[in-house]
Amino acid sequence: MAEVSLRNVSKVYKGGIKAVSKVNLGVESKEFVVLVGPSGCGKSTILRIIAGLEEASEGDVYIAGQRVNDVPAKDRNVAMVFQSYALYPHMTVFENMSFGLRLRRYPKSEIVRRVNEAAEILGIKHLLGRRPLELSGGERQRVAVGRTIVRKPLVFLFDEPLSNLDAKMRVQMRTEIHKLHIRLQTTMVYVTHDQVEAMTMGDRIAVMKDGIIHQIDEPMNIYDRPKNKFVAGFIGSPPMNFIDGRIIKKDTKLYFDDGARIKVKIVEDMYPKLLPYLNKEITLGIRAEDIYDRLFVSVAPPENIVRAHCDVYEPMGSEVHLFLSSGKHTFIARVGAYDRPQINQDMDLVFDMSKVHFFDKDTEETLI
Numbered sequence: 001m002a003e004v005s006l007r008n009v010s011k012v013y014k015g016g017i018k019a020v021s022k023v024n025l026g027v028e029s030k031e032f033v034v035l036v037g038p039s040g041c042g043k044s045t046i047l048r049i050i051a052g053l054e055e056a057s058e059g060d061v062y063i064a065g066q067r068v069n070d071v072p073a074k075d076r077n078v079a080m081v082f083q084s085y086a087l088y089p090h091m092t093v094f095e096n097m098s099f100g101l102r103l104r105r106y107p108k109s110e111i112v113r114r115v116n117e118a119a120e121i122l123g124i125k126h127l128l129g130r131r132p133l134e135l136s137g138g139e140r141q142r143v144a145v146g147r148t149i150v151r152k153p154l155v156f157l158f159d160e161p162l163s164n165l166d167a168k169m170r171v172q173m174r175t176e177i178h179k180l181h182i183r184l185q186t187t188m189v190y191v192t193h194d195q196v197e198a199m200t201m202g203d204r205i206a207v208m209k210d211g212i213i214h215q216i217d218e219p220m221n222i223y224d225r226p227k228n229k230f231v232a233g234f235i236g237s238p239p240m241n242f243i244d245g246r247i248i249k250k251d252t253k254l255y256f257d258d259g260a261r262i263k264v265k266i267v268e269d270m271y272p273k274l275l276p277y278l279n280k281e282i283t284l285g286i287r288a289e290d291i292y293d294r295l296f297v298s299v300a301p302p303e304n305i306v307r308a309h310c311d312v313y314e315p316m317g318s319e320v321h322l323f324l325s326s327g328k329h330t331f332i333a334r335v336g337a338y339d340r341p342q343i344n345q346d347m348d349l350v351f352d353m354s355k356v357h358f359f360d361k362d363t364e365e366t367l368i
């Protein structure tokens, strides 16, 4: 069993830079957890603290139930894959992959067996005699992963391993690492700034900003129930649309009104949570797929219609993204592949009000 646990871990670098603040993170044995967040939010620092490459300024780190704060990196039995691959250029793939085992004086036959086994898993057996310069980016990344597999570590740590690959190779390697996890059944912690990688690979995702984990949960729970506006905006592509306005009451009904052209009726289930915000400023969040072109909706409640200007649209192949403006707000709608509205003309959109989120304007915490 190789669970990883961080308790109240903080890191202050020389010069007073606070990279990580009181992080609590529990990764279960065999789990794949992704740390995701914008550049500089402290993801790599956490990974390096787990690896033992960086010391925590405060808090405790446990691997497989053992407190490892004072255990040197080489004795932690964790393996890290870096963005830069960090391969030795003068060594062949075989020599690169076997380097760690040779240092640890494993018997030759065991080294050959392990390298062959890892090369087989990664489909790089035919490359064992080549040097890194004779490999493509994707192949180098496989060698870097292979070098860690041969050590049979308790925990794999990945630090943005796909950032240097082109878009197509990134998608392919993403699936391969995912499959590798299923095959090896080893605990993995994976760092990325790419929310698509996080959504597609993680058993759970920890969303970070400014050295703090804002939410940790299964990908779809984070997508459907983000804890605050930051998480809501960071996870999902295109990002969630945010529209500032007020909750107003007309007759007995509640509406969201941006004070310009967007006025939509709120579904009654949401009344209890929104009544305290009556006449106060609030932020409405709506995902692009929850906004429809009126022309393609058979029954559209008139109170859910928003008139907007279609500034431009982008055909994505399987869908079309409409870039719209309405009064003081702009937003994006994701519509069917064959929807071709008139550019530079007004059109009617329908907001699916059962799907909207609301955020406190000041704290940015999710209300609904």
Ligand code: ADP
Residues within 6 Å of the ligand: 013, 014, 017, 018, 019, 037, 038, 039, 040, 041, 042, 043, 044, 045, 046
């Ligand atoms: P991320 O991996 O999310 O991009 P990092 O963990 O690398 O973020 O960095 C978090 C913060 O700590 C950043 O502000 C970064 O500039 C700072 N930082 C990282 N490494 C060092 C270091 N060795 N010395 C000083 N500051 C550092």
